Amino acid sequence: MAFYKRHNTGDLMSRITEDVSKVRTYLGPAVLYGINLVTLFVMVIYAMFSVSWELTLYSLAPLPILSLSIYYVSDLINKRSTVIQQQLAHLNSIAQEVYSGIRVVKSYVQERFMGKHFAQQSEVYKEKALRLAKVDAMFFPLMMLMIGASTVITVYIGGLQVVSGKITTGNIAEFVIYVNMLTWPVTSIGWIASIVQQAAASQRRINEFLQTEPDIKSPVHDPHPLQGNIVFDNVTFDYPDTGIRAMDKVSFSLRSGEKMAVIGRTGSGKSSMADLLVRMYDVSEGAILLDGKDVREMDLANLRQRIGYVPQDVFLFSDSVANNIAFGNPVATWSEIQSFARHAAVYDDIVDLSEGFETMVGERGVTLSGGQKQRLSIARALIKHPDIVILDDCLSAVDTNTEKMILGYLEEELASKTAIIITHRIYSLLQFDKIIVLEHGRIVEEGTHDELIEHGGYYADLFERQRSEDEVDAE
Ligand SMILES: Nc1ncnc2c1ncn2[C@@H]1O[C@H](COP(=O)(O)OP(=O)(O)O)[C@@H](O)[C@H]1O
Numbered sequence: 001m002a003f004y005k006r007h008n009t010g011d012l013m014s015r016i017t018e019d020v021s022k023v024r025t026y027l028g029p030a031v032l033y034g035i036n037l038v039t040l041f042v043m044v045i046y047a048m049f050s051v052s053w054e055l056t057l058y059s060l061a062p063l064p065i066l067s068l069s070i071y072y073v074s075d076l077i078n079k080r081s082t083v084i085q086q087q088l089a090h091l092n093s094i095a096q097e098v099y100s101g102i103r104v105v106k107s108y109v110q111e112r113f114m115g116k117h118f119a120q121q122s123e124v125y126k127e128k129a130l131r132l133a134k135v136d137a138m139f140f141p142l143m144m145l146m147i148g149a150s151t152v153i154t155v156y157i158g159g160l161q162v163v164s165g166k167i168t169t170g171n172i173a174e175f176v177i178y179v180n181m182l183t184w185p186v187t188s189i190g191w192i193a194s195i196v197q198q199a200a201a202s203q204r205r206i207n208e209f210l211q212t213e214p215d216i217k218s219p220v221h222d223p224h225p226l227q228g229n230i231v232f233d234n235v236t237f238d239y240p241d242t243g244i245r246a247m248d249k250v251s252f253s254l255r256s257g258e259k260m261a262v263i264g265r266t267g268s269g270k271s272s273m274a275d276l277l278v279r280m281y282d283v284s285e286g287a288i289l290l291d292g293k294d295v296r297e298m299d300l301a302n303l304r305q306r307i308g309y310v311p312q313d314v315f316l317f318s319d320s321v322a323n324n325i326a327f328g329n330p331v332a333t334w335s336e337i338q339s340f341a342r343h344a345a346v347y348d349d350i351v352d353l354s355e356g357f358e359t360m361v362g363e364r365g366v367t368l369s370g371g372q373k374q375r376l377s378i379a380r381a382l383i384k385h386p387d388i389v390i391l392d393d394c395l396s397a398v399d400t401n402t403e404k405m406i407l408g409y410l411e412e413e414l415a416s417k418t419a420i421i422i423t424h425r426i427y428s429l430l431q432f433d434k435i436i437v438l439e440h441g442r443i444v445e446e447g448t449h450d451e452l453i454e455h456g457g458y459y460a461d462l463f464e465r466q467r468s469e470d471e472v473d474a475e
């Protein structure tokens with residue numbers, strides 16, 4: 001997770017597509033032309049030397065200059081193309097953001113402004129493209145000039161040698177042909193040199209990723225069911241990179257089958273606690289024990305497989321509703337998919353869609369409401385038949401009646417499972433064995449419902465406020 005925070009999607013994508021394609025150009029054309037060049041050089045120069053070494057040196061003299069200047073020009077072209085590529089990527093991302101955020105753009109009447117912004121950036125793109133065109137325009141004339149110079153020198157020096165009787169006029173014609181045979185390969189030396197440099201830079205960027213060791217590694221392969229005893233032992237956690245302390249000496253324990261509610265303001269560390277339990281990150285100090293074993297010593301895939309975690313920000317794939325639910329369990333049967341949709345109180349919503357469970361969601365299909373997405377992701381987590389369930393604020397966009405249905409089912413389904421339910425509402429329907437209130441990553445209140453009401457802190461306040469709101473709703 002820390003890795004994906006450090007490298008944004010754009011960076012990842014450009015390494016996968018552009019850098020890989022640069023290395024590919026090196027491996028293909030550059031290697032091919034390189035071999036061609038060496039072979040041709042050896043043969044042609046041997047033939048030239050066998051006629052006259054003096055004329056050979058004269059007629060080849062401009063070629064290194066040609067090679068060198070092509071190298072500089074190619075390099076310039078590559079650099080300017082990269083700048084253009086970046087600007088194009090920038091233009092693409094502006095367009096993409098505007099289209100995906102079109103609702104916001106329209107409701108703030110920012111179409112014209114965004115249009116102008118796009119036009120400005122297009123103008124920048126044009127200027128950069130023109131700078132490249134200028135270099136491009138130099139390329140061919142420069143090459144022609146050098147080849148021409150070679151030919152002129154060959155004819156002139158060759159003429160002098162014919163006069164002094166060293167070679168025949170036929171040799172001059174022969175040399176002109178040789179020189180012409182060599183110009184392309186010599187041109188490509190410059191070009192190859194520039195490509196190789198680019199490819200090397202790209203390969204370095206690719207290697208950085210290939211050689212990155214995951215921070216979170218699985219030490220063993222040992223799949224087995226979890227009983228669900230959870231212990232947080234003095235857990236402290238600072239986010240890597242930002243150093244924000246999200247957990248501060250948190251300790252609690254849950255026995256198998258117990259239910260715990262975690263309550264607290266936004267930013268109090270609730271989601272971080274859930275992430276730590278499924279080892280998205282490792283704790284900075286202290287330890288998290290599952291069934292008496294440190295999570296860092298457990299089979300990572302098994303750990304995540306056995307925990308049904310519904311994260312706070314729901315993500316659905318651009319795929320059918322059924323496949324989105326079955327994502328949690330690829331061997332799920334059709335009837336399982338349907339029954340878990342019922343458990344998550346989303347069945348009726350699904351059958352109302354045009355193609356029911358086959359309806360596509362996301363970019364290429366229907367847009368579901370926030371509450372529908374939340375319920376789909378609950379179904380997706382439960383269909384895994386997890387041993388431990390963590391729900392992170394996943395009923396926030398669900399109305400009170402639906403909430404009751406889901407909680408009623410959870411009560412049944414979760415009876416034997418350890419569950420951590422993160423919420424900013426108090427669910428009086430569910431009987432919690434323990435409730436903790438977090439603030440700035442610390443546990444500030446802990447106990448059962450009655451104890452916390454008695455205590456008269458944040459929880460009691462929240463309960464009171466919620467009750468008066470519910471009364472208003474009921475009226
Ligand atoms: N990926 C992250 N990188 C750095 N800091 C983070 C990250 N996620 C959350 N935080 C910070 O950690 C603290 C706790 O956040 P979080 O666990 O999301 O709280 P909650 O779920 O209670 O709203 C906040 O101060 C937040 O800014």
Ligand SMILES: [Mg+2]
Pocket residue numbers: 267270271272312393
């Ligand atoms: Mg959160």
